[in-house]
Amino acid sequence: MGTQTTEGVQSVARALGLLKILSRHDEGVRVSDMARESGLAVSTTHRLLTTLELQGFAQFDPERALWHVGREAFAVGAAFGRRHNFVAPALPYLRRLRDVTRETANLGILDNDELVTISQVESREIMRAISPPGGRVPTFCSGMGKAILATWEDEDIAAFAARTGFRPQTGHSHRGLETAMADIGRIRERGFALDDEEHVTGLRCVAAVVWSPQGEAACAISVSGLAARLQDDRIGAIGETVARAAAELTEKLGGVAAPG
Numbered sequence: 001m002g003t004q005t006t007e008g009v010q011s012v013a014r015a016l017g018l019l020k021i022l023s024r025h026d027e028g029v030r031v032s033d034m035a036r037e038s039g040l041a042v043s044t045t046h047r048l049l050t051t052l053e054l055q056g057f058a059q060f061d062p063e064r065a066l067w068h069v070g071r072e073a074f075a076v077g078a079a080f081g082r083r084h085n086f087v088a089p090a091l092p093y094l095r096r097l098r099d100v101t102r103e104t105a106n107l108g109i110l111d112n113d114e115l116v117t118i119s120q121v122e123s124r125e126i127m128r129a130i131s132p133p134g135g136r137v138p139t140f141c142s143g144m145g146k147a148i149l150a151t152w153e154d155e156d157i158a159a160f161a162a163r164t165g166f167r168p169q170t171g172h173s174h175r176g177l178e179t180a181m182a183d184i185g186r187i188r189e190r191g192f193a194l195d196d197e198e199h200v201t202g203l204r205c206v207a208a209v210v211w212s213p214q215g216e217a218a219c220a221i222s223v224s225g226l227a228a229r230l231q232d233d234r235i236g237a238i239g240e241t242v243a244r245a246a247a248e249l250t251e252k253l254g255g256v257a258a259p260g
Contacts, residue, residue: 011048015051019058022067022073023073025068026132053070056073057072057073086107086210086249093248094107094119094221095121097221097242097245098124098223102123102125102229104121104223104225105120106222106223108145108219108222109219110145110217113164114136115137115145116134117134118219119133120133138166138173139164141167141170141173141195143220144222145220146187147217147220149184150188150193151217157181157184168198169198169200170199170200172197192242193206202226204224204230206235206239207222207242208246211253211258220246221242221245222242223238
């Protein structure tokens with residue numbers, strides 16, 4: 001590979017890295033902070049951002065000297081959602097879950113061995129639990145991830161754990177297969193999964209799987225919120241509500257649950 005080609009690939013990788021950083025800063029970010037976060041020189045960061053801006057993938061606010069994600073980035077991300085044809089049909093169910101529970105409702109898929117949130121309807125509460133769309137979570141630390149894993153055969157879950165590890169995020173996270181499989185057993189028995197402060201301390205998430213027409217887990221939906229609001233005496237009722245919404249979305253999509 002020639003030097004020019006290598007430099008071109010490196011520039012693309014760096015520009016995409018900056019775009020990822022932009023996506024994590026809803027309020028905007030200064031070029032100096034982006035340079036520090038990316039490990040690039042300020043001059044290199046500014047040059048790449050200017051190129052992204054010319055293509056519509058970044059946007060600069062001159063009054064506050066802040067950079068934001070541009071409109072073209074949204075258009076590209078929307079194409080991902082269109083390819084997964086359950087995103088649009090799921091929105092009414094997510095809105096209903098948000099209204100009934102007063103918490104944030106989420107839609108997620110497994111991608112590259114992680115749970116990725118691809119759609120969300122935010123809670124109207126002042127204190128909201130939000131892992132924004134595009135956010136990635138280790139599967140064993142995610143309610144939606146565990147709901148999907150619970151549809152797999154035990155040996156497939158064990159193989160997945162051996163390949164990816166557990167990557168604990170808090171003191172509540174699974175660290176071994178024995179506790180993870182006990183959790184999977186509870187999910188299968190009650191029909192919904194619980195992230196009990198396993199991803200972020202102080203946050204809980206209740207999730208259920210949505211089935212495809214082929215009888216496989218297409219995605220999962222969930223309700224997430226502060227543990228202080230999602231207390232033990234509410235978990236059962238919220239779990240049943242989420243599981244019911246997942247079953248209705250499954251039916252809407254023509255999905256079929258695999259035999260138990």
